[in-house]
Amino acid sequence: MAFVLIAAAAAIITFLASRLVLRFALKRGIHPPVRERDVHSRPTPRLGGVAMCVGVIGAFGIASLIPELAGIFAEPVRIWTLLGGALAICILGVLDDLYDLDWMLKLGAQILVATGVALFGVQIVSLPIAGIVVPSSTMAITLTVLIIVLVMNAVNFIDGLDGLVAGTTIIGSAAFFGYIWVISQNLGQQNAYFSLASLITAITIGVCVGFLPVNWHPARMFMGDGGALMLGLLTAAGAIAVTGQIDIATMGGRSQILPAFIPVLLPLAILLLPLTDFALAVVRRVINGNSPFAADRKHLHHRLLDMGHSHLGAVLIFYAWTAVVSGGVLLFLIPPWGMAVSIMVVGFIVCAALTAAPVGRRIWHTFLRVLRERRAARTGLEPSTIDTTSDSQGDPR
Incomplete structure (x- = not known):
């Protein structure tokens, strides 16, 4: 219930902040002109990330007052680092939305923020498999930075349709929170309920729920790079925070070995579409002699629109794929795994049919x-x- 309350608080704070930010942006005329690659036809504010950042900071503040969550705040440096990273990356995104920063400057700033998070926030020190440890702190920091920067940009790349990023993040994060809850029950580790990963995931869900009403089609405000990059940072931090907490020796036999891999598999499943879009975009742009971060209108969501899907239909198809993949991976927690495989196969067929x-x-x-x-x-x-x-x-x- 503590996490439900935190998620609800994050949703309420974000929703109220979104209304205030939207009113401010419209009053001051802070909305960039429509670009050639955009799918909306009228200028729309892109300051949603500001409201979402307020929701994140407010939810962390409320969580610090709940006695059951006191263990999470026993290391305040980690919390302050995550909040500072979220704020910094949000500011970077807002500046990019307003002034169209050079891609090298943006990438350098992202690496700087990710390095700070890796040094003082969360860091991959071991894989979720007993006995496999990252051999050096330098490698651990490098791997953490690469993952955070990759996830941030992958999430940002698919932010092209109303409600797309917020909705897919809700679905994927709910699956990841379910994983944390189920695995802590199976292992009898009640303290896992109050882990940093659980808190980050609950706040991420709440922030997206609170922002979705103003971002649903037709959107009155976009989250912009500030919101998308921050969601990517939080998603990556949540996954990294839980990595290495599960020992196969405590899993109770070979039938339970697969769940130990899910901290790696589930984030990949949740981010399957963003990562695929990111990889295709980078390859496409490099082949054409452009910067990997040069914007275009050839993302997966653009291709769905070009195929003939409506705006809302394309978003719902992304939701369906995210639910099938992340939910299917989560079902592997429950042996026999034949049921999970069957459900995923049927889900893939249905999603493919809807897509085509x-x-x-x-x-x-x-x-x-x-x-x-x-x-x-x-x-x-x-x-x-x-x-x-x-x-x-x-x-x-």
Whole structure:
């Protein structure tokens, strides 16, 4: 219940802050012009990250007052580092939204923030497998920085549709929180309930829930780079914080070995679409001789729109893929694993069918048009005079 209250507090603070920030932005006219790659048609404020940052800081402040969570704040330097990193990366994103900073400057600042978090906040010291330890502190810091920067940019890259990042983060973070809860029950480690990873994940969920009402299509305000980069930082920090806390020796046999890998598998599953989009974008831009961070209109969500999906439909498809992948991985906590595999296979088939639906409709309409033309050629009638009730919608293209 402590984490539910924290998530609710984060949602309320973020929602109220979003209303105030939106009013301020509209009154002062702080909204950049519509860019060629944008999918919205009217200037919209991009200061949602400011409200989300207020929600994060406020929720951490409330959490520090709850006695059951006192153990998390026993190391205040770690908490202050995470909050400072979230604030710094939010400011960087807001400046980029307002002034379009050079990509090398942005990347350098991201590395600097991630290094601070790795040194004084959270750090990968071991893999979630007994006996495997990162051999040196330098390697641990380097690996942590790489993961944080990668996740921040991956989340930022898919922030192109109303409610996309907030919704997928809610779904993925809920799955990760479920993992922490279930595994702590199985291991009998009640203190895991009050871990830093649980707190970060609960606050992340709450902040996204509070921001979603003003970001739902048609969005009145975007989270911008400030919000997306901060969510990436929190998501990565939550995953890193729980890494290495599980020992296979306590898992109770070979049937429980797979859950020990889930701290690695689940964040990858949650970020499957953002990481895929990030990788494709970098490869595409480098091949074309551009900067890896040069913006374009060829992201996965843009391709869904080009296929014929509506704005809301494309967002819901991302939600579906995220739910199937993250939920499917979470089901591997429950042996036998055949059920998890079956559910994931069925989910993949359904999601693939929904994704390809516009293409299927175009193929069907093309088939009907060709059929009408052939019938017209045989009868000598104009195609328009032949009954087309079965194709009343016409070709959507």
